[in-house]
Amino acid sequence: MQRHTPSWRTASSLPCVTPIWSVQKPSQSDTMSTPTRVGLLEAEDIGKVRLCGLDLNKKNLRELRRRIGYVFQDSDSQLFMADIYSDVAFAARNCGYSEQEVQKRVTQALAQVHLENLAKRQIYRLSGGQKKLAAIAGILTLTPQLVLMDEPSAALDPKNRRNLINILRSLPCAQLIASHDLDFIYAACDRVILLHDGKIAADGAVKDVLRNQELLEACNLELPLMFQKAD
Numbered sequence: 001m002q003r004h005t006p007s008w009r010t011a012s013s014l015p016c017v018t019p020i021w022s023v024q025k026p027s028q029s030d031t032m033s034t035p036t037r038v039g040l041l042e043a044e045d046i047g048k049v050r051l052c053g054l055d056l057n058k059k060n061l062r063e064l065r066r067r068i069g070y071v072f073q074d075s076d077s078q079l080f081m082a083d084i085y086s087d088v089a090f091a092a093r094n095c096g097y098s099e100q101e102v103q104k105r106v107t108q109a110l111a112q113v114h115l116e117n118l119a120k121r122q123i124y125r126l127s128g129g130q131k132k133l134a135a136i137a138g139i140l141t142l143t144p145q146l147v148l149m150d151e152p153s154a155a156l157d158p159k160n161r162r163n164l165i166n167i168l169r170s171l172p173c174a175q176l177i178a179s180h181d182l183d184f185i186y187a188a189c190d191r192v193i194l195l196h197d198g199k200i201a202a203d204g205a206v207k208d209v210l211r212n213q214e215l216l217e218a219c220n221l222e223l224p225l226m227f228q229k230a231d
Contacts, residue, residue: 052145069139073151075131084110084126084134085119092141102141109140113167129160133167140171149177153184164188182224186210194219 049056052067072078081087088109092102110116113133118126126134132152139147152168153161165188168175179185185192185206192209194202196219202209209215213223222228 066142067144068146068148069142069144071132071135071139071147071149071152073154075128075135078135078138079123079131081123083120083122084115084137087123087134088119088137088141091138095142105141105143106137109137112140112171113137114163127160128155129157129163132156132160132164136167140173144173146174146176147171149175149179151179151181152177153179153181182210182216182221183226186224186226194221196220 051064054060054064054067056064079087081090085106089102089106092105093099097105106119107116110119113136115130115133115137118130123131123134136147152164156164161184165184168177168188175189177185177189189206192202192204192206193200194209194215201219202212202215210224211227216223
């Protein structure tokens with residue numbers, strides 16, 4: 001995203017060539033609305049925005065949705081088939097790929113999130129971390145240029161959290177993450193766009209933005225726990 005103006009609603013561009021970005025804001029409703037707007041799940045007028053070389057508008061809705069993937073905060077809202085393989089294969093099958101191509105894409109996606117040995121496991125038997133990875137795999141079958149994620153670290157234990165960070169950093173596509181988990185963002189992302197009162201308060205490298213205590217406190221945030229001094 002090229003930031004030339006202070007407001008989220010003004011001209012911006014998402015070229016889909018950078019690795020992992022984070023959008024952060026203290027208000028939960030605003031961080032949740034960011035990926036849904038970029039993902040055109042809410043196809044409203046949000047100003048002039050270009051995404052992957054296309055204008056972000058209703059005319060380009062179908063093509064933009066093909067190029068991006070959206071991972072919900074609650075994986076149970078995204079997984080609806082009986083087992084991992086069937087769920088991950090759903091999008092590719094729905095796009096009309098041959099079963100041979102579907103199998104190829106599912107195998108590759110499951111390998112990317114390290115679930116290849118659990119392909120036939122029922123969804124209800126998965127842990128929260130495994131559900132999150134299965135949801136991501138379902139998106140990856142369509143080889144998106146951009147993956148949007150809403151609070152991906154929510155409700156994960158430390159082991160699954162670290163596993164998710166490592167997997168996100170290994171993915172070849174650009175990622176835009178909305179999160180309040182500053183420690184997760186510091187470990188997973190390269191760039192942070194900090195939103196406050198509907199405007200961009202900061203846009204820069206993670207190490208520059210998330211270690212700026214004065215800036216974070218002005219936006220009603222605190223330093224990541226790893227940088228807070230013990231009392």
